[in-house]
Amino acid sequence: MLQVRDAVSGGRAIVDALIANGVDTVFGLPGAQTYPLFDALALSTERIRTYGARHEQASGYMAFGYARSTGRPGVFSVVPGPGVLNAGAALITALGCCAPVLMITGGVPSTFEGRGRGHLHEIPDQLGLLRRMTKWSARIERVEDAPALVNEAFWQMLTGRPGPVALEMAWDSMAATAVVEPLGAAVIPSATEPDAAAVEAAARLLVSARRPMIMTGSGAQHAAEEVRALATLLDAPVTALRGGRGIVAEGEPLGLSSAVAHRLYPKTDVVVGIGTRLELPTMRWAGMMTYHERLPGGRKLVRIDVDPEEMVRLKADAPVLADAKAGVRALIEAIGRLSVDGPNRDVGAVHMEIAEAKAAVGAEIAKVQPEVDYLHAIRAALPDDGFFLTELCQAGFTSYFAWEARQPRTYVSEGYQGTLGYGFPTALGVKVAHPERKVVAVCGDGGFMFGVQELATAAQEGIAVVVVVFDNGAYGNVRRDQRTRFEGRFIASELCNPDFLKLAEAFRIKAYWVTSPGELAAILPTAFAAEETVLVHVAVPPDSEASPWPFIHPAP
Known part of the structure; x- marks a missing residue:
């Protein structure tokens, strides 16, 4: 029947x-x-x-x-x-x-x-x-x-x-x-294998490379194991600006922040872009106003990307149209067939150069204060698998190069849209997806106020995140630009903020007030241990933060 x-x-x-x-x-x-x-x-x-x-x-x-x-x-x-x-x-x-x-x-x-x-x-x-x-x-x-x-x-x-x-x-x-006939789940096709000739061409470029560098983006996050294997095979450092961070931990010998990568880039002869638009070498390091159809500086480019349009937007010497996981796996196999012992280069010299660059750049980055010390305090308290939300603020911008991402997907950024105010509500969604892991959102006072009403959501839904609000009384970047580029003609950049502790209390949210990295370090273990949302208000004197932009947009 x-x-x-x-x-x-x-x-x-x-x-x-x-x-x-x-x-x-x-x-x-x-x-x-x-x-x-x-x-x-x-x-x-x-x-x-x-x-x-x-x-x-x-x-x-x-x-x-x-x-x-x-x-x-x-x-x-x-x-x-x-x-x-x-x-x-x-x-x-x-x-x-x-x-x-x-x-x-x-x-x-x-x-x-x-x-x-x-x-x-x-x-x-x-x-x-x-x-x-x-x-x-x-x-x-x-x-x-x-x-x-x-x-x-x-x-x-x-x-x-x-x-x-x-x-x-x-x-x-x-x-x-x-009356509706159910269809079951959508059938998502498996990633197709990349073209063998394209992979062979990329492998030949890399076997002969002297100083290759791997750059990863959001499209490589699911291929961390394969990217690490390729980096080890090539003894090639791995870097990313935002989306691809944590694929290789930046504390590992081959993991680089973007600032360290910039220091090593002059000697790089082949770039391997995996699931990335390659914003670092084409925009950040080569001037935002100049459009590039090829990698600037005459370097060779190997691209692995699933989107055929990407191969048109930025042309590669060896384009491999493929999902990152399948493409990198095929590339590793091809390199193994061409060179049993791997590429012929002085591994010791490569590792020494990387270590020296990390030390030199680390000393320079340490001068970006107080942002770097605040980030170090958060990094020390947040477990390796904890999530860090950047937001558009001075500490968030500084995190582009001074935050040590340790696992894939744990550095959750706003991408190229630069959407002010995304951080706190995005952190709530991250926590819902990972209730057993710690989540911290680093916000500026301006950006936090875009979504301050979601403190009510956090309290009502029982979503336990730590939100650190840096309060400098301004849209900090705008105010700095108005001071340095427009003779101090400040307009619409200075903020009259609420009492954040009383505001949090009104939402039945625990809140703390700190004025130094040491005080933040002391309170974070308590904040992370709480099974509820906690707001930490960081009071920052106006115009006291060092500019992070020399490391984000270094001179070409």
Whole structure:
């Protein structure tokens, strides 16, 4: 006897498809157009945990933090129109960081679509807008279409270069009911093997290289074992600016901060870029205003990247179109076939040069005060597998080169979007994904106030992170530029801040006040031991912080 399926709403069909694809966490802020979705989530609490937020942007950043720290899809839902626009910063941050994030939103009633009548939350061509902000976006027209389109969203998110996607469904369509045939999980294809001739060409370049250097990005985070093996085989140092940090720990002999890598770069003859846009040599070290189609300085470039467009944007001498894990593994095998003993170079001299550069640059970096000492205090207290959120502040910028990343994915950055205010809400999503691990968000007073309301979310949802707020009473970078480049004409850069301790207390959040790295070091063990969110307010005298920019944008 055939089983007759019950009719379900569009919201229910979406939630069932999420469950089929292994989703157990959703972030969101409900509204009228998404009531059927959130009602379905309320009926599925045994299988999906839903975390509310106080702002749509925070919902998006929590999903981003979940995805960025795990490599798995982060899912969130907001209302259409202003909700989508509020979450837009999180979507483009995910796009810049290649993070698999799925946004689900509503729309005006289907009979109003494209009419411009001014229905609630209507914006012109919302789907067209989303398609410009994401890797892929689509509209679910009928309840019956939900499983297939949710699966397509997962396929788009996770195939090739990961990225954010969005699904919208009209107000009335999401509330409508129909009998839906479940499809199971999306089938994500395995990474294809790279072209053998391309790998052979890259291997030949590296066997003959005298001073190769490996640069990693977000696309290499899942290939840490293979990257370490390649670095050992080549005796090549490994560096990254943001997304690829921690793949090789910077405290290891072959792990480099970007500042140390810059010191060694003049002798580098071959660069190996793995899952990275190669921002260091093409923008940071060669001038931000000059576009480069090839690696500047005449150096040879080997690229391993899953995105064919990357090979057009920056041309390589030996391009290998492949997922990082498969590409590096094939490259190691090819080098082994060409040279049984590995590349012919003076290993002792290479290691000595690296150690000397680390010592020399370390002495220079130590002068970036007080930021470096504050970062050292946090590093000493945070376990190796703990997560560090950078944020756009002086300590955050300094962390680009002065924070020792020790494990993959533990240095969670904002990527090239430079989205001020992303840090604290993103940290909440990271903690949700890793409840057993420590999470610290380093924020400036300006950026923290972008998402200060999420202290309520942290308290209500029981999300235990440590947020360190550096309070210098200004948008520090802007104020410095106005002082040094515009004759001290300060405008809109100075801040009148609240009493952060009283503010935290109002949210029922524990808070501490410190004025030195030593005091921060003393309080952090207590903060990390707490099973709740803790705010540490760091009072920083105005204009007292050394500029980190000579190490981020060194003179060419």
